[in-house]
Amino acid sequence: MRSHDETSDGNGHMTIRIGFVGCRGTDSFDLGESLRPLIPVGCDLVLMTIPEALEMVEAGCLTLVIVALDSGCWRDSVTMMTDLHAVGQRCGAVVFGLVPRDDPAALVRAFDLGVADVAAMPICTHEVRARLAARVRRRMVAAARAAEMRAAWRLAVIDPLTGLFNRQHLETILPAAIDSARAGDRPLAVLMVDLDSLKPFNDRWGHAAGDRMLRNVADALTANLRASDTVARLGGDEMAVVMPDTDIETARRIAARLVTVVAALKLGKDNVAITISVGMTTLVEATDDAETLLLRADTALYHAKQNGRNRVAEAA
The missing domain is CATH 3.30.70.270 (Reverse transcriptase/Diguanylate cyclase domain)
Structure with missing residues (x-):
């Protein structure tokens, strides 16, 4: 069964939904828009607030969440990364962090909180594009393997005529x-x-x-x-x-x-x-x-x- 975060365009092509959330809420959306050209082909980027992100991850509607620590007082907002990671672990989504380039503590803190990967801000387009592409490829490979396992399981235990x-x-x-x-x-x-x-x-x-x-x-x-x-x-x-x-x-x-x-x-x-x-x-x-x-x-x-x-x- 396909998860909610994966949709088809009707031609068999899968779309993976990626969320973006920043420390400054809707004021971070400009940063989110700047990431749109870097999103891998076949992915859809959705800009959202922290409560919206938590709700969508909980509902299984997101594969990956980009979390930007884009405020000088990012330490006050780091809880959102903790919460998103915890919900993501339970619901099958991963967190990708954007951290200040000149603040090593943010990088260390992000990995301490269990993010899957990070990139630095101000962003390097080549770095972000490559890291996001690698993360999406892993998701696609995992989804393909899961589909193969489900198919093998069905062949082993399901009667082909009745579906019982x-x-x-x-x-x-x-x-x-x-x-x-x-x-x-x-x-x-x-x-x-x-x-x-x-x-x-x-x-x-x-x-x-x-x-x-x-x-x-x-x-x-x-x-x-x-x-x-x-x-x-x-x-x-x-x-x-x-x-x-x-x-x-x-x-x-x-x-x-x-x-x-x-x-x-x-x-x-x-x-x-x-x-x-x-x-x-x-x-x-x-x-x-x-x-x-x-x-x-x-x-x-x-x-x-x-x-x-x-x-x-x-x-x-």
Whole structure:
């Protein structure tokens, strides 16, 4: 996901937003304007006051903040650099300092406060241009690496057809959920979900329509569960749901709601419908592990199928 400080111009070109703030507030804007020709291509410079800068960094709207200690009494304003650096560390922005050339104490103080880089004032255009370009390049490289890592992670744990997690991720998340539930003495529920009569549906309407229906069901399940719940496709038309902090009564209500929601789905101009069956279980025994929970939920799913489908069955 792209952060707020990175926008696209519609042609795939990324724009990085850079903020400028000076010790003298709006009176520093002339200095900020003089920096505009030195900003790297693909970057947008925004002049702002200290409160505005803090708000935008907090909101994730800035990649880099240029802070100018452009007052003779800069020591009285150095807190702004401290505050911006602290917020930037939390929100992914970095601080670039402009310090008086004839005051070594300002340079030392800036680095003490954790700025990423500094340049001296009066500014040397070549120095500032080069330092800002280097800082932006680092940001671009970091963003590219992060995108590659996200893509690799998705390939490893996401089912490409439905967008749900895959079996491999379930095999990681379910044991962790069991351990967490036991450690906090909290409930845990597991559902096994299977589409009813998908093969006849595919035979009549085609596998492409079946894939669309499967995606629609996956979306409906996700939309009606919490962000803390995990929905994974096990293969074919079978899915598992892991629900932390969910007792048996709550699990019953949720499972019944999922059956109702899916039964209301329609596909295409013919309003074709499909239903699901759900098997459910909860963590009850000290010896329960991931394999045991999934087996119990799967057995309950079998009973739901045997008893007419489009319903919920609980593990004995």
